[in-house]
Amino acid sequence: MPTLEQDKEDKTELRDRIASSQIWRSIFRHGFDDTQRNRVLQMTAGFLLHTRPVKVWTHGIRLRYTWGAGGLTFLMFVVACITGVVLMFYYRPVPEYAYADMKYLKFDIPFGMFMRNMHRWSAHAMVLLVLVHMLRVFLTGSYKKPREFNWVIGVCLLTLTLLLSFTGYLLPWDQLSIWAVTVGTNMARATPFLGHEGPFSEFLPFISPRYDARSLLLGGTIVAQGTLLRFYVLHCIVLPIFAIWFVMVHFYRIRKDGGISGPNKALEPPLVARPVPAGQIAPESSPPKASGALPENQPGQENQSARKSEGESE
Numbered sequence: 333m334p335t336l337e338q339d340k341e342d343k344t345e346l347r348d349r350i351a352s353s354q355i356w357r358s359i360f361r362h363g364f365d366d367t368q369r370n371r372v373l374q375m376t377a378g379f380l381l382h383t384r385p386v387k388v389w390t391h392g393i394r395l396r397y398t399w400g401a402g403g404l405t406f407l408m409f410v411v412a413c414i415t416g417v418v419l420m421f422y423y424r425p426v427p428e429y430a431y432a433d434m435k436y437l438k439f440d441i442p443f444g445m446f447m448r449n450m451h452r453w454s455a456h457a458m459v460l461l462v463l464v465h466m467l468r469v470f471l472t473g474s475y476k477k478p479r480e481f482n483w484v485i486g487v488c489l490l491t492l493t494l495l496l497s498f499t500g501y502l503l504p505w506d507q508l509s510i511w512a513v514t515v516g517t518n519m520a521r522a523t524p525f526l527g528h529e530g531p532f533s534e535f536l537p538f539i540s541p542r543y544d545a546r547s548l549l550l551g552g553t554i555v556a557q558g559t560l561l562r563f564y565v566l567h568c569i570v571l572p573i574f575a576i577w578f579v580m581v582h583f584y585r586i587r588k589d590g591g592i593s594g595p596n597k598a599l600e601p602p603l604v605a606r607p608v609p610a611g612q613i614a615p616e617s618s619p620p621k622a623s624g625a626l627p628e629n630q631p632g633q634e635n636q637s638a639r640k641s642e643g644e645s646e
């Protein structure tokens with residue numbers, strides 16, 4: 333009869349043998365030692381983890397600073413995408429069926445009403461949160477150097493969010509949506525150059541009520557079958573693809589701009605206090621000198637050296 337002690341030893345031995353086997357080591361390349369080096373190795377070697385930064389500024393994860401608004405906007409976008417795909421299984425973008433499909437989905441499909449409401453509310457929340465996020469970025473001055481380009485990407489994301497909202501509004505094909513889109517697209521008549529009632533349209537002889545910005549949106553001169561199909565394709569394919577692409581660039585830029593901007597970097601130890609030659613890593617034994625701390629406290633400027641070092645080491 334093996335004793336408890338023996339049993340424990342056998343298990344430990346078996347675990348060690350598995351962990352040191354070639355198969356295990358070919359999948360899990362680094363051990364579980366909780367050291368700085370091992371943490372970095374695990375982050376850079378992992379398939380999913382390598383997309384995450386190895387180090388982040390402490391303020392970057394503080395809710396008080398970011399309000400979590402950007403992350404929540406992204407979460408709402410993901411929820412809207414997933415529930416949207418579910419809705420697509422039941423919805424046909426044809427005037428004869430669209431309204432009935434919505435009713436069927438709402439009242440006859442199990443969890444249909446839940447799915448539809450999840451889609452609606454996540455979309456509403458996304459519009460609200462993107463504005464809150466933009467306000468936060470503005471208030472913290474995070475649009476300044478070196479993040480100007482990411483602000484521009486953000487403006488594109490805001491436009492895409494509003495367009496997704498607008499195109500989705502027509503899809504229930506009820507009185508509210510048809511007339512809302514009629515009013516909304518009527519504004520396109522006044523587009524400079526491209527709207528038949530807009531300024532300077534007389535310079536383009538081919539612009540007429542049949543061929544202008546509004547008719548391009550409507551697929552005709554009134555909200556009808558062509559409009560529903562156009563809005564459906566824009567809402568379910570074109571705009572989401574653009575939004576996913578811009579979100580990816582947005583997140584990539586955050587990393588390349590030295591992580592999330594910070595309040596007062598002079599109060600925090602800088603990531604790198606003195607310039608590190610390309611390809612070299614600062615020895616751990618030489619802590620950053622206070623005199624090398626970045627003097628400017630302007631959000632957006634303080635990360636310059638960190639950004640440089642990140643760029644150099646990548």
Ligand code: HEM
Pocket residue numbers: 398399400401402403405406409462465466469472474475479482483484485486487489490493579582586591592593594
């Ligand atoms: C779909 C819309 C958007 C998503 C999902 C999104 C997501 C994010 C996330 C997750 C961050 C990290 C920091 C944080 O959570 O605050 C961030 C940062 C940033 N966003 Fe957005 N964003 C969106 C729209 C916008 C808009 C409309 C603007 C401005 C016009 C903008 C400008 C920025 C800038 C400049 C940063 C860097 C801020 C910093 O370093 O402190 N974003 N965004």
